[in-house]
Amino acid sequence: GDSVTQMEGPVTLSEEAFLTINCTYTATGYPSLFWYVQYPGEGLQLLLKATKADDKGSNKGFEATYRKETTSFHLEKGSVQVSDSAVYFCALSDRGSGNTPLVFGKGTRLSVIA
Amino acid sequence: DGGITQSPKYLFRKEGQNVTLSCEQNLNHDAMYWYRQDPGQGLRLIYYSQIVNDFQKGDIAEGYSVSREKKESFPLTVTSAQKNPTAFYLCASTLAFSGANVLTFGAGSRLTVL
Numbered sequence: 056g057d058s059v060t061q062m063e064g065p066v067t068l069s070e071e072a073f074l075t076i077n078c079t080y081t082a083t084g085y086p087s088l089f090w091y092v093q094y095p096g097e098g099l100q101l102l103l104k105a106t107k108a109d110d111k112g113s114n115k116g117f118e119a120t121y122r123k124e125t126t127s128f129h130l131e132k133g134s135v136q137v138s139d140s141a142v143y144f145c146a147l148s149d150r151g152s153g154n155t156p157l158v159f160g161k162g163t164r165l166s167v168i169a
Numbered sequence: 170d171g172g173i174t175q176s177p178k179y180l181f182r183k184e185g186q187n188v189t190l191s192c193e194q195n196l197n198h199d200a201m202y203w204y205r206q207d208p209g210q211g212l213r214l215i216y217y218s219q220i221v222n223d224f225q226k227g228d229i230a231e232g233y234s235v236s237r238e239k240k241e242s243f244p245l246t247v248t249s250a251q252k253n254p255t256a257f258y259l260c261a262s263t264l265a266f267s268g269a270n271v272l273t274f275g276a277g278s279r280l281t282v283l
Contacts, residue, residue: 091272098173098259098274099212144211156202156227157272161211 057082057149061160064142068135068167076130076163078119078145086147088112088121088128089157093142102130102143135167171196173275175260180280182247182254190245190278192260199265201243202272205229206257215258218243247280255282 062077080086087106091099103112108123117132128145145160173194182188192201203215214227218237232251237243243262247254258278263270 089271096276098175098261098276099272100274101271104271156214156217159204159212161209 057086057147057155057158059145059147059158059160061143061145061163064162064164066163066165068165070137070167070169071134072167074130074132074135074139074165076143076145076165078128078130078160080126080128080145080147082126082147082149084149086149088119089146089148090117090119090128090130091144091146091159093144093162095141099144135165137167137169140165140167173260173262173273175258175275175278178276178278180278182280182282184282185249187246187248188280190247190258190260190280192243192245192275194241194243194260194262194273196262196264196273197240198262198273199240200263200270201237202261202263203227203233203235203243203245204259204261206259206277212259215245254280256280 058081060079089104090102092102093099103114105112105121111120119128119130142162142164144162146157148157176191200219202217204212206212213229215233216224216235218224221240224235224237234246260275261272
């Protein structure tokens with residue numbers, strides 16, 4: 056079945072450091088890919104998405120590029136801030152398998168220290 | 170403002186008791202979902218509903234029940250058959266049942282079994 060694998064956390068960075076959170080996927084069809092973020096004590100909210108190969112999603116300084124050849128959707132940010140401390144989830148929807156609910160990775164906790 | 174309201178935010182249950190978690194949305198979304206979140210395990214789908222009076226089991230439906238009598242409401246009952254119910258529960262919705270649609274999440278309900 057479809058699956059998403061994220062790098063395990065926690066990830067601890069100093070403010071203004073470069074961030075990469077790796078995400079790879081397995082899907083039988085043509086997935087849409089998403090990054091969601093969960094701030095402490097809250098539900099998840101969409102950070103960015105990409106719906107086809109080579110698309111780049113971006114938001115709030117975060118970017119991720121849909122790489123079909125490596126089945127990856129790594130999240131990057133050039134300079135993190137303390138306010139970016141949260142749990143980040145990679146997710147996919149495999150449209151080729153019909154309408155199915157999103158499949159989530161296990162999440163990666165990011166802590167940014169001043 | 171439109172959104173999803175989950176209640177209660179915190180709930181304590183004695184073993185052997187059923188409890189019901191409320192989820193209400195005023196977004197006019199057709200599809201609604203319940204996820205369970207445990208540390209290190211990401212989000213796991215419990216039940217989802219594409220339209221009123223219809224719902225499907227997710228990956229971990231055992232010990233849970235739902236109803237969808239109104240478009241805006243999708244309550245989750247955690248029954249005494251659920252052996253390890255302590256977790257954070259998240260309700261979500263999408264405009265239509267399509268994996269490409271973005272999920273809107275509630276703030277969550279934390280259930281603790283005493």
